[in-house]
Amino acid sequence: MDVDSWRWGLAYDQWVTLPVTGSRPPARYKHAAAVVDQKLYIVGGSRNGRYLSDVQVLNLTNFSWSALKLQMNPGVENSEGNGGLVEAFPPIAGHSMVKWDKKLILLGGNLKGSSDRTLVHCIDLETDTWSVMETSGKVPIACAGHSATLFGSKIIMFGGEDSSRRLINDIHVLDLETLTWDLVETKQTPPAPRFDHTAAMHADHYLLVFGGCSHSSFFSDLHVLDFHTMEWSQPQIQGDLATPRAGHAGITIDENWYIVGGGDNKNGCPETIVLNMSKLSWLALTSVKQREPLASEGISISLATIDEDKYLVAFGGYNGKYNNEVFIMRPKPRDSSRPKIFQSPAAAAAAASVTAAYALAKTEKLDFAIIEDGVSKGREEKHSQPNGTIELEALREEKAKLELTLSEVHGESSKLKQEIDEVNSTHAELSKEFQSVQGQLIAERSRCFKLEAQIAELQKMLESMQSIENEVQLLREQKSALEKHMEDASSVEKQAPGGVWRWIAGGNN
DSSP, X not given: OOTTTTTTTXXXXXXXXXXXXXXXXXXXXXXXXXXXXXXXXXXXXXXXXXXXXXXXXXXXXXXXXXEOOOEEOTTOOOTTSSSOOOOXXXXXXXXXXXXXXXXXXXXXXXXXXXXSBOOEEEEETTTTEEEEEOOEESOOBOEESOEEXXXXXXXXXXXXXXXTOOEEEXXXXXXXXXXXXXXXXXXXXXXXXXXXXXXXXXXXXEEEXXXXXXXXXXXXXXXXXXXXXXXXXXXXXXXXXXXXXXXXXXXXXXXXXXXXXXXXXXXXXXEEEEEETTTTEEEEEEEOOTTSGGGOBSOEEEEEEETTEEEEEEEOOBSSSBBOOEEEEBOOOOOOOXXXXXXXXXXXXXXXXXXXXXXXXXXSXXXXXXXXXXXXXXXXXXXXXXXXXXXXHHHHHHHHHHHHHHHHHHHHHHHHHHXXXXXXXXXXXXXXXXXXXXXXXXXXXXHHHHXXXXXXXXXXXXXXXXXXXXXXXXXXXXXXXXXXXXXXXXXXXXXXXXXXXXXHHHTTO
């Protein structure tokens, strides 16, 4: 594949092995990966029970591998937290990593001799240095197999397994600007404690959690946390079936969440699936053979943008052997199917203003305010301005637009209600037909039981007839023998001279 023209013949939604040059990095799984400036960074991982400390870089413009040599920032604590200086980046696996500006932020993971609290490592790609970031607040317990999702300048951390193998289902949030942790209180039923799952943000409003495992089960469930109400829910999912899996990897493009790999410790998941987060519908894009690298646990997936085109890049994993191949996919552009209220310019402007106000807030605790509160505060601030009348008119116009959009949404809701009523009516008719067929099936089954009983009686009669035939045959044989005996006796009498009549006539002379 030519470096300059490899993209032109690339089909949509199909994985292709990327031809690379130079020395390949050691095969591994449970590493972390991210793309920055058209370079794929692979950090740490595990191989044969040994944690890795290297940082490998794949240049996506010429497909060449190289190793990144990091230096530790002077005066920064090492991973043991004892204040000493360590030059080499520590061996690590099962960690999570997010890209933040020109830095890679690593959370937790399996670290030899680490502290009992979650450590945050930072790799500065401009200076090629690493450090342990000093955090405060409600720092979560040290764990691995958790998820980390970037939301503005905050990292949302969910789940994982601690050093004593206790499973977690807490939500912790790290503010990267203040380096403070907070434990988020949620409502309703949270996901079961798990690790090796994936998580994603949708519309700056929802956190989605998919799959993972406990010590005895593998999950295929999808849970949603609404950051406006802080309530968990488990919505009804449509589309293709997503099989239980753990150790998979996920990446989002707009409202589409791409999932690759994973498995259940017996078999890998060969299908690459995508969730439309607005429709909550799964779609199976493509599939590979069971033992191919893309059907691996502990695989990574990253998003690369090259000449404004987006590509998925997968690396590593374990499916009976450790892998170090690179695969690339060109996802097919998909139409946006977000509700109209999100497509309305007025609503989008209002949502953007609230999002901006939230992003600028620098409070010690997270403030996931409801949109209506943010809009009301904005109105109070605008009323205090000298040109309040003009602003009031603008707000009225915006209100009219929002009311129009709301009426459209109500219209769509009415249509959906009608469709639901039709579906319910069809369901009722099908239920009646099912009951009728079920009644017929019961009648036929009863008839079958009667026929089986009659067949059993006939079989007994046949067996008794066989016995009678045997007795008749025996009698026939006895009759034949008797008739033969009588014939023999008659023949003997005829052969004797005079016979009995001679004896009667003068047998005394």
